[in-house]
Amino acid sequence: MKLFYTPGACSIGIHLLLEEIGKPFELIAVKLAEGAHLQPAFKAVNPKSKVPALVRDDGSVITEFQAIALWLALTNPAANLLPADPEALTRGLEIMEYSIATQHMHAFSRMFNPRKYAQHEADYDTVRAQGRAMAEAGFEVLNAALAGKDYAAGASLSIFDAALFYVEFWGASRMGMTLPANCAAHFARMKARPAVARALATEGLA
Numbered sequence: 001m002k003l004f005y006t007p008g009a010c011s012i013g014i015h016l017l018l019e020e021i022g023k024p025f026e027l028i029a030v031k032l033a034e035g036a037h038l039q040p041a042f043k044a045v046n047p048k049s050k051v052p053a054l055v056r057d058d059g060s061v062i063t064e065f066q067a068i069a070l071w072l073a074l075t076n077p078a079a080n081l082l083p084a085d086p087e088a089l090t091r092g093l094e095i096m097e098y099s100i101a102t103q104h105m106h107a108f109s110r111m112f113n114p115r116k117y118a119q120h121e122a123d124y125d126t127v128r129a130q131g132r133a134m135a136e137a138g139f140e141v142l143n144a145a146l147a148g149k150d151y152a153a154g155a156s157l158s159i160f161d162a163a164l165f166y167v168e169f170w171g172a173s174r175m176g177m178t179l180p181a182n183c184a185a186h187f188a189r190m191k192a193r194p195a196v197a198r199a200l201a202t203e204g205l206a
């Protein structure tokens, strides 16, 4: 397997799942800041020009965080990355969906790419501030969803934690935000896992 990733991007969530699974994989860095994702070499892998993209051993490619994570969990049952209990599964999915569709795609997207939301550079700071307020409100939602649980789906790690982790990483480590208590505890718990620590170290983020 080969993971196309960018250090510190959402692909860190897939990277940490690969570390948790423990099978061999190759990492291929895509330098978003240099526009490598827009070049033909990467577009041939993922025409959407986004990381993460996972190339399987048969050469086929999976894109979209949730699809990659689900495929990894289903094809590596020994790693126990999907809860069997319907309630745990549903609540975990709820957290992953909110982390990606709302925190990433609305809140952090405004902070990282204000030009997508405003025509004039003079408005970029306003867009960034809107994104930050959205992220702060979003972490309160996630904080409530984590109440009484160590991980997104309950007592043990699942694919859902990988998505929650990368938005917590962006909030705490990239944007200097103070995470609410349950998110802060979850973030610390994740960083203490050897697999997560390896993924962070490999990406130069430790």
Ligand SMILES: N[C@@H](CCC(=O)N[C@@H](CS)C(=O)NCC(=O)O)C(=O)O
Pocket (backbone or CB within 6 Å): 009, 010, 011, 032, 037, 049, 050, 051, 052, 063, 064, 065, 066, 100
């Ligand atoms: N829906 C995609 C979104 C992935 C995504 O937005 N990746 C970002 C990095 S965190 C990216 O590649 N951005 C490049 C761009 O938008 O130009 C997924 O869930 O995998």
